[in-house]
């Protein structure tokens with residue numbers, strides 16, 4: 204018996220960041236949009252917890268208990284009082300989401316592992332229990348479970364689903380190298396030292412653009428408060444952003460904490476043109492086309 208779950212990547216169409224909180228986290232107005240680049244997590248019974256990983260960047264993914272998918276399985280087993288023998292599982296992660304790219308790949312794997320183990324073990328956790336475990340694992344993990352579009356407040360874990368009135372077409376430029384999320388937030392703090400950082404607030408214009416499915420209006424309202432920090436740590440991203448804009452992207456921005464850059468295109472055809480130009484510019488390692496919104500973590504296969 205095995206269970207396979209497919210989980211999407213995300214782009215932050217608005218990432219408004221407040222000042223550092225006493226616990227070190229930052230309050231956010233984080234408008235998540237799930238995009239059609241997916242990792243797949245397959246859970247198979249095993250004598251003990253084991254992680255394997257395939258796909259681009261698999262060599263950068265930890266295979267021990269620091270892997271977010273392993274932590275998700277252990278958290279579910281502990282809540283349901285499963286013995287080590289009953290909770291033995293082999294989790295295979297087939298990665299397509301860029302690793303350490305600001306697209307929540309690790310969070311996706313955590314949400315996928317949780318859903319796959321819940322189905323494999325028959326623990327029948329409620330939706331709320333799954334969301335609670337997700338929030339313990341990381342700020343972005345609840346969104347990976349629900350997908351679609353949502354406004355994340357608090358540190359990003361408190362979600363309100365959002366309406367999306369049409370498909371949006373994206374290109375993602377995968378950078379050579381990664382950026383550490385904590386390092387980017389630290390750089391944000393450094394850049395704002397001595398200034399009063401305003402409370403993060405979701406943009407009504409942006410939410411209306413999403414609800415209408417209006418790409419031009421969305422392009423005019425995309426913002427990422429972490430972009431200056433990501434550019435400061437990874438200056439060559441400015442060249443990638445410029446190459447995408449020159450190729451006709453409606454808008455260009457750093458995806459979350461980066462270093463993946465995201466380009467909103469008018470339609471699927473324009474997305475292909477932008478992807479080709481980005482690759483030809485030599486300013487990225489790969490260019491991927493993806494549509495949004497995408498569904499959250501979903502069981503796609505059960506094998507006997």
Ligand SMILES: C[C@@](CO)(OP(=O)(O)O)[C@H](O)COP(=O)(O)OP(=O)(O)OC[C@H]1O[C@@H](n2ccc(N)nc2=O)[C@H](O)[C@@H]1O
Pocket residue numbers: 215218227228229230231233304305306307308310340341342343344357358359384385388458459460461
């Ligand atoms: C920036 C964002 C945007 O969606 O994601 P990425 O672009 O990296 O994928 C998120 O805020 C990342 O969320 P996630 O990667 O789940 O972060 P966590 O594991 O919860 O926290 C990692 C570290 O990031 C910082 N952190 C995270 C969230 C937050 N609201 N404030 C923070 O300061 C803290 O330093 C924390 O120790």
Ligand SMILES: Nc1ncnc2c1ncn2[C@@H]1O[C@H](COP(=O)(O)OP(=O)(O)O)[C@@H](O)[C@H]1O
Pocket residue numbers: 263264265269270271272296301302303304305306307308309310312313381382384460461
């Ligand atoms: N299942 C996982 N997939 C990818 N990275 C993981 C995973 N579990 C832990 N990590 C660690 O988390 C870091 C952040 O990876 P990732 O979630 O892909 O990026 P981001 O936080 O920028 O979206 C990686 O450098 C890696 O060390």
